[in-house]
Amino acid sequence: MIVVHHLENSRSQRVIWLLEELGLLYEVKRYERDRKTMLAPPELKAVHPLGKSPVITDGEVVVAESGNIIEYLVETHGGGKLIPPADTADRLRYRYWLHYAEGSVMPLMVMTLIFSRLAPMSPALLRPLMRAIEGKVKTAFLGPQIKLHLDYLESELGRSEWFAGPEFSAADVQMSFPLEAAASRGGLDASRPRLATFLQKIHARPAYQRALAKGGPYQLLR
Template identity: 55%
Template sequence: MGTASLKRVHPLGKAPVLVDGDVVLPESGAIIEYVLNRYGNGRLMPAVKTSDWVRFVFWLHYAEGSAMPPLLLKLIFQMVPEKVPFLLRPLVRKIASGAQKGFVDPQLLLNMDFWESELAKTGWFAGTDLSGADIQMSFPLEAAASRAGALLGRPNVRAFLERIHARPAYRRAIEKGGPYAYAKP
């Protein structure tokens, strides 16, 4: 796993990876935390020891630790049946479908409803303004909107993604890096 060029930067060969002088740091949450602490000058991060800061820490880590696993499982269970020999596909589809219906989909619904209720409070995940937690959470919400119907009956999730996508910095990033499959609500 991992590309040769990324493995030259870090042994895991994973993206994203930040190189800042002698610091080589993979993992999106760690990168966001590092950049905000090192260069943020108080921006995009609530004051430490406040309730918004506690929420910031939670959402920064929740994104990869709790939100992404069921999304990844959904993707895997959708792909696996197509990767097995033709004669086994009906059986593997049935097993994958059962796993999705019995475990993955209920977890996704639980998470998506949680996002909707949390965003109803202020429109952001960690306070009344955009924070690094919102940046971190934007990808799971985009993925869920694309693959799991997160926008259906969830106006706060939709509005959050629209606000993220309307930001000039987001637009510049898409212009520079190019579009990707989840970048549309």
């Protein structure tokens, strides 16, 4: 039996969604974040040494990292679903988006979150300095980089309805989290209509709704 070790408000939500899209049987084991640090609880280290989510177990097999989990589930249990045909341009695009999501755009979302917390978590006397540092980083680096990537993604969805071609695939599942993060804290709004429509379409999918019901409340950290 596949078990999703599901940390609240995390990347593991899209693993549950993928399992629903594939129609596979699975169990969800829930973990709550530490209310002070918002980090994963130490119990997750019993599953994987890094103690992070997402991670799944499939019998004796332990699989971590979002892209790796998605590839494992699709290739091992997918029966050809949610993946473009081999040796096609769409398969190459599919593989690209699986890696791009966490390798290129998600680090910018994480940095945005970290810098937004510098001032609130600092001693009162240091908060003006921390706000100044945050502002400089956002103006000089994060803002321009996020704009560059969102413009790129908007243009890519002009090539086809979904990221890897005309058909919905697991690449769209992988891309969901960074785009939801961008909508939450990265400036993604209706000014980029293709990306806004993408989010609307995935949120309306029955499997996405079932995943929300099974995974519990889902709200990205700000």
